[in-house]
Amino acid sequence: MRPFSYQRATDPGMAVQALGGAAAANEPLTKAAAQPLAGGTTLIDLMKLDVMRPTAIVDIGPLAHAWSAIAPGGDGLRLGALAKMSDVAAHAEIQRSYPVIADSLKLAASAQLRNMATLGGNVMQRTRCNYFRDVSYENCNKRNPGSGCAAMDGVNRMHAVLGTSDQCIATYPGDFAQALIALDAMVEITGKAGTRSMPFAQLHKAPGSTPDIETVLQPGELISAFSIQGRWPRSVYLKARDRQSYEFALSSAAIALDVQDGTIRDARVALGGVATVPWRAREAEALLKGQKFDDGLAQRVADAAFAEAKGRRHNSFKIALGKRVVARALQQAVTMEI
Amino acid sequence: MTAAAPAPKTNMGQPVPRYDAAAKVTGKATYASDMPLDNPAHAFLVTSAIAKGRIDRFELDDAKRVRGVIDIVTHENAPKLKESKLFSNGGYAGTTIQPLKSAEITHDGQIIAVVLAESYEAAREAANRVKVSYTAAAPSATFDSPGTTAAAAKGQNSQFKEDPKVGDFAKAFDAAEVKLSVSYETPTQHHNPMELFTTSCAWMGDNLVIYEGSQYVYGLKNGVAEQLGIDADKVRVVNPYVGGGFGSRGSMTPRTAIIAAIARRLNRPIKLVPTRDQGFTIATYRAETRHEIRLGASRDGKLVALRHEGAEVSSRPDAYCVGGTKTTTRLYACPNVDSLVSIVRADRNTPGFMRSPPEVPYLFALESALDELAVKLNMDPVELRRINDATRDPIDGKPYTSRSLMACFDEAAKAFGWSQRSPQPKSMSDGDWLIGYGCAATCYPTQMAPSAARVRLQRDGRTRVEIAGHEIGTGAYTVIAQTAAERLGVSLEKVAVFMGDSDLPPAPVAGGSNSTASTCSAVMMVCDQIRHRLFKALMPSDSLADKAKETVGISPAPSTQAAKGDRRLDIEKAFDALGVGVVEEYGEWKPEGAPLDSFRAMHNGQVRLVGGHQMKDQIAYAFGAEFVEIRVNRFTHEIRCPRLVGAFAAGRIMNPRTARSQLMGGLIWGMSSALLEATEIDERNARYVNDNLADYLVPVNADVPGVEVIMLSEQDDHINPVGAKGLGELANVGTNAAICNAIHHATGQRIRKLPVRLENIEL
């Protein structure tokens, strides 16, 4: 770890000022000298590994009094960015009306991590690509732009098959973001000019030719909340992984359905563990709308979701796996009792 | 009695709580890096980013500017060390690759610089700022990599003397009614003990104290002395507790002597705490292996021919190998046996012991092949083992000292519910899950080594036992205290045990599961010396005292060779007769058949293990049987292991509580080895990739919901005075095969390469 200054932000304005003030123009957020600290379960790790080298840490923990709402209401849900993963997962109304959210959080990480980690930090967590996290490898375009990609022809079992580029195939590792993107969540961003909202689907950026730019956030901008319209009681999060707990997804599916009299009125399909960013499979969703469910349809939907997938040496299995996960999650969502 | 403290059966000690339980759960147990040092410099390692080549240049300016940096030691300015030979060649080292010796790099993560600073943080930051330029050469990573060389183990590894064979394999295999010819593979694995590979050391004049987690304080003391070129009695190694070893701390790693030499030059104590990922390359590992098994049998299941060929990876300079054919050729009755072990040299660090080093990979192959044969024969796999059960070692014809393999199978089968299994693969399921039952035999050689001990008894019964044994989490303090208490007839609370210090009487390496048998035999013998003195004080003549020793116990002694009588000796009266307040005895014990130089070697930190198939007229192994339930998800192909049941027989069980814990940990480890653990190697550059505990997977609680351990009563009077067989490495041997056999039963698919992952399942 390298030396850094530490500051506690007691109000949003102070946080934004401390984070934005130091930023150089056009600097990607991931390289900004000042970084916000929430639960610290990603940030501190990456600092110890010498992957992130901020010189200033702005602790946004004290903003929790304003930013940790868990507020299901008549017309939707609002979640503060500093709400803890464990609190949201355990909330009875979330479990009832948004099981995909509760399960995506409950199936993530470990109990200890969920007690520390926040929703904002969770969606901003960075890839687990081993070559990215080990600075002794020179060639990582995400860490050292233009240096190449060690994973492309290296050990890439955990890597992505969707949304990849010839520059980077790193998986977006989180679970919760799939639930958000499936439910058309909005993300509220607090910056110098106050707050603005945009679709969560626009937050993350596919690697393309700039894998070091992971989100549209600028230095000095913070996520303050997430919001969702309506209720989604018929929703599931299915996660396939190497061990029963405390492990990232090899493949996961967030599914939300609105089924009336056996007909699917609305359908959401999002994929985790297989893509470079939180991934919405809209082509697959289109096949579901207005249809009656059967296993053949589930198969076609799964195929559509992975139509564009490209495997590498060790991760091609994720394509077939991902399809089975989607099909099974759809069956579960259709048959669940609500 | 509770599940954790099973009621003792015949020939078992009491399940007393651990001697060190309270110290451990209250955080009072001090591990090596907890030891206070006076104003230490903090060391941080820089390790190589290439596996083969040369260091051209270090750029150190940026690193040296970090506030608090004292010095950066590289091959250009490092103190010179003397060579130490590999432990198997009469030396102490786990590798002959020495750090900071030259610009040459021979494996990934080799130690290439040591940064010294006033704080850990400064040392680590400076290490991050060290820049190294290399000239890299293309390394050979593993099997099949260009540039590797292969040769028979015999002739290059001095401990691998013979490829066991008997009869005429080729002819018998040719003529066999049923034949099987199959290949298996096991991966690279790392021990990852919780305690990191730390070293603290301090010089006091010419004397050096080293605090380091070690499974062999005498080996380390002598090895470091050899490398520093000083008298071994000037070196003291201290570690009252070791945070797990599993073999990784059995032989000397390259870090210790160089840190001690730097401390001498700096004239200041040093504390080194390497990181988890550095642990993957600065200590040893279990190398990947390959196996070809050929079995020939008659239609009724009798083995007529068995051939086991194994290949193992080692480093360029060192011919390490585990050679498990010594066990797999002797496990079952078979008249025609052949075997061959070879070593493949690659640009890797030297591998080393890891829990049941030979048995884990080699029995995986044999016990999987037997299951395949059972399927071919349409026979219950338990029955196939029964048909081929042996009472004698088929290679040398020696009888087993005791062997409860089939009794273990029967007990475990009953507890598991094996009779509920429908033999057809893919015939059992529950909702989304296909269910498979599988089983395998497990075994581990019974080994002993010379050991010394000192015991002091006071008039009030307070007892002090001193022995340089090792508490690696197994329960060594506890069983030694029990042995002394029983032998001297004092209550357990009065016994204090001192271990983990090379200034105490020598004990062997805590490896090869020999510790309990060796240290307890020594302690028992020395307690008997005390008894003898006490009796003598009360008896008129020597010969009467000798007689009394045989026929009168201080208390009813429970162990096999214990005195038969039950007349109590009055300790206080004996002390008064002797006219002393303290009786203290020192003694050196060696097992039958130990070589002549045993005691000298013991003091020099060199182990002389005897046992297993190397006993003179007999062969000694502990046995067990393991049954597992596997569930494979039809949709995700996830593989889960809800139940593990093992039955084990290992001679006298000193303490059913600590023994159960060892066996349970072994079963869990075995499950982990079969389904989770593998160190991934980037073949392009021979580097480890998943070198951290988030990516090198080990089970969490949710992965092992049901583990049942059954201990059978077994008495063996032929092995050692306490009658105990080592069991620390017994339980993780059979599990790999049991799990693959269960996966076959669940899915109809035979998987011959570990670990098994969901992408290997095709439904």
Ligand SMILES: Cc1cc2nc3c(=O)[nH]c(=O)nc-3n(C[C@H](O)[C@H](O)[C@H](O)COP(=O)(O)OP(=O)(O)OC[C@H]3O[C@@H](n4cnc5c(N)ncnc54)[C@H](O)[C@@H]3O)c2cc1C
């Ligand atoms: C061993 C391990 C296993 C894990 N397994 C899983 C898993 O299975 N599934 C899963 O989803 N996750 C998993 N995680 C990741 C874990 O969920 C994240 O580390 C955690 O959610 C991050 O939250 P935090 O509050 O600790 O974030 P921090 O570490 O504090 O922050 C993470 C990043 O986000 C930035 N940030 C934090 N808050 C904000 C904000 N409000 N606005 C803008 N930027 C912000 C920080 O600057 C930092 O760059 C695992 C982590 C570990 C260590």
Ligand code: SF4
């Ligand atoms: S996949 Fe991306 S993060 Fe990983 S090495 Fe390649 S560029 Fe770096």
